[in-house]
Amino acid sequence: xxxxxxxxxxxxxxxxxxxxxxxxxxxxxxxxxxxxxxxxxxxxxxxxxxxxxxxxxxxxxxxxxxxxxxxxxxxxxxxxxxxxxxxxxxxxxxxxxxxxxxxxxxxxxxxxxxxxxxxxxxxxxxxxxxxxxxxxxxxxxxxxxxxxxxxxxxxxxxxxxxxxxxxxxxxxxxxxxxxxxxxxxxxxxxxxxxxxxxxxxxxxxxxxxxxxxxxxxxxxxxxxxxxxxxxxxxxxxxxxxxxxxxxxxxxxxxxxxxxxxxxxxxxxxxxxxxxxxxxxxxxxxxxxxxxxxxxxxxxxxxxxxxxxxxxxxxxxxxxxxxxxxxxxxxxxxxxxxxxxxxxxxxxxxxxxxxxxxxxxxxxxxxxxx
Numbered sequence: 001x002x003x004x005x006x007x008x009x010x011x012x013x014x015x016x017x018x019x020x021x022x023x024x025x026x027x028x029x030x031x032x033x034x035x036x037x038x039x040x041x042x043x044x045x046x047x048x049x050x051x052x053x054x055x056x057x058x059x060x061x062x063x064x065x066x067x068x069x070x071x072x073x074x075x076x077x078x079x080x081x082x083x084x085x086x087x088x089x090x091x092x093x094x095x096x097x098x099x100x101x102x103x104x105x106x107x108x109x110x111x112x113x114x115x116x117x118x119x120x121x122x123x124x125x126x127x128x129x130x131x132x133x134x135x136x137x138x139x140x141x142x143x144x145x146x147x148x149x150x151x152x153x154x155x156x157x158x159x160x161x162x163x164x165x166x167x168x169x170x171x172x173x174x175x176x177x178x179x180x181x182x183x184x185x186x187x188x189x190x191x192x193x194x195x196x197x198x199x200x201x202x203x204x205x206x207x208x209x210x211x212x213x214x215x216x217x218x219x220x221x222x223x224x225x226x227x228x229x230x231x232x233x234x235x236x237x238x239x240x241x242x243x244x245x246x247x248x249x250x251x252x253x254x255x256x257x258x259x260x261x262x263x264x265x266x267x268x269x270x271x272x273x274x275x276x277x278x279x280x281x282x283x284x285x286x287x288x289x290x291x292x293x294x295x296x297x298x299x300x301x302x303x304x305x306x307x308x309x310x311x312x313x314x315x316x317x318x319x320x321x322x323x324x325x326x327x328x329x330x331x332x333x334x335x336x337x338x339x340x341x342x343x344x345x346x347x348x349x350x351x352x353x354x355x356x357x358x359x360x361x362x363x364x365x366x367x368x369x
Contacts, residue, residue, distance in 0.1 A: 005073075007033040008082045010066035012101050013206075016056050021048050022100045023083065025057075032082075065206070072207045077343075078179055079104040091115065095225040095251050099204035102222075105179050106200020107347035108172045110226065112147035113354065114294065117223045117248070119241040120156030120233040121266045128234035128266070131258055132159045133166075135231075138285045140167035142296035145354060147172065149226045151219065152187050152201075156233045156241075161190055161199075168360075170198040170350070174223045176216035178207035196342070198350045202226075217243055224248035229292060232257040232279060235269030242269050249278055254291060256282035315340060315348050323358060323368040331364045 011022050011032045025035045028046045035043075035057065043054035073080050081088045081102045089110040092098040104110075118136075120128060139146055148164040150157040152173035164171035171194055175183070179201055182188045191201055204222065205215060220243050224230055230248040232255070235241040245255045257279035260267025273279035280291055289296065312320065318338050323329060329337070335345050349366055352358040358366050 004033060005070050005080055005082075006063065006066045007031075007036060009069050009080065009101055009206075010060075010062040011035055012099065013062040013065060014053075014056055014060045016053050019083075019097055019100050021053065024048050026084075026100075069206055072180070073103070076105075076179070081110075087111075089226055091227065092222070092225045095221065097221060098225055099222070101204065103179050103203050103205070103207075104200055105202075106172075106195030107198065107343055108170060108200040108202070109147065109198060109347065109350055109354070110172070110202075112170065113145050115147040115149060115227045116288075117149040117227040117230040117244065118156065118160040118233060119150060119220075119223065119230065119235075119244050121235050121239060121241065121269075122153055122155040122157075123266060124155035124159060124234055125266060127260065128156055128258075129159045131233050132156060133163045135285060136160070136163040136169065137167050140169055142285065144169075144294075144296065147199075147226075149174065149223055151175070151216070151223055151240075152182070152184075152191060153216075153240075154184065158187055158190065161187075161194060164199070165190070165193055165197060172199050172226070173201050174219050174226070175201055175203040176205070176219040177203065177211045178205050178209045179203055180207045183211055196346070198346055216240060220244040221247050224253060225251060227253065229254040229256060229288070231255075231282065231288075232270055232273060234258070234260060234266040235273075236265055237268045237272065239269060242273065245273055245279060255279040256288065256291070258282055315344055316352060319345065319348055320352065320357060320368055323366060328361065328365050328367040331366065334366065 025046060026032055029035050029038055040054045040058045043049055043057055044051055081104060083100045118132060146169060148160055148169055148171040150160040150173060152158060161171045161173060177183055182191045194200060217240060220240055224244050224247040230245055230253060232241050232245055248255050255278060257270040257273040259281060260270055274281050282288060319334060322337055331345060335342055349358060353360055356369060358368055360366055
């Protein structure tokens with residue numbers, strides 16, 4: 001799509017028009033820009049629009065707000081992914097209420113071969129934190145190229161992000177506010193580390209949106225939609241984790257819940273999900289592999305055959321030529337030798353690793369295969 005991004009963002013701001021109607025408008029008119037150029041009579045003929053929404057489109061004053069958002073994105077080095085863009089998360093496309101625009105900080109590989117969401121209580125116990133650490137550690141040991149998704153909240157969320165970083169796995173946080181800030185602010189350093197290690201921050205909220213409780217419930221649909229499966233680790237009878245699990249079920253995604261102690265208030269939610277057949281009981285990575293039909297042996301880096309007909313872009317060719325000539329090299333030295341910035345080198349290396357063309361070694365060292 002070659003639409004001016006202002007029109008894409010503006011379409012998402014029109015009162016009364018959600019993502020489903022917005023997609024219908026684009027399907028009938030051909031582009032976000034054309035939606036704003038259509039006459040009111042033609043808009044009324046589009047299924048699901050009607051006279052009220054048609055008037056909202058014609059009389060809407062959203063262009064100035066959309067223009068300010070584009071300026072904010074450009075100034076802060078962010079990305080705005082439109083749902084028709086190739087980089088838009090393909091898993092989200094299968095969700096009818098997926099946002100038409102996603103705002104992204106960092107360079108996460110949102111279409112990673114495998115992705116799981118890990119969610120749970122903000123009041124995580126040592127038991128819950130230990131489950132998360134051990135589970136992610138084993139996934140990494142088995143060589144899975146997997147994206148860890150959560151919400152950057154206290155408790156299980158932040159433990160998931162920290163464990164992913166410790167084990168060299170990319171992780172993204174879905175926020176319930178704009179990308180001008182991090183909430184809670186205590187997690188700012190972790191958020192920065194995520195963006196520097198093939199992960200990042202994602203939101204469908206405009207910059208400087210109010211931080212409101214309902215926003216965090218709304219963002220849960222993205223957490224569920226980004227992943228192949230949602231894992232719940234410790235949850236009370238009511239809470240955001242159960243909302244995420246219900247949404248994942250509505251998307252026909254797999255849901256898993258870890259059991260806890262009988263009578264423990266932060267195990268009641270997990271036990272409810274299991275008893276009501278809303279989630280499969282999970283204890284080990286083996287359980288995940290069995291249900292998802294995943295094979296660790298197929299995910300080992302050495303087991304992936306390099307692509308024989310890989311079409312290198314200029315940055316990829318520069319990096320692979322360097323590694324083939326010099327051998328093993330640390331990522332910092334790759335940046336120096338190629339004069340490419342880290343925010344280009346890091347995702348490029350990850351793409352080449354996914355394609356089986358380079359191999360990552362301990363200490364952020366890479367070599368050509």
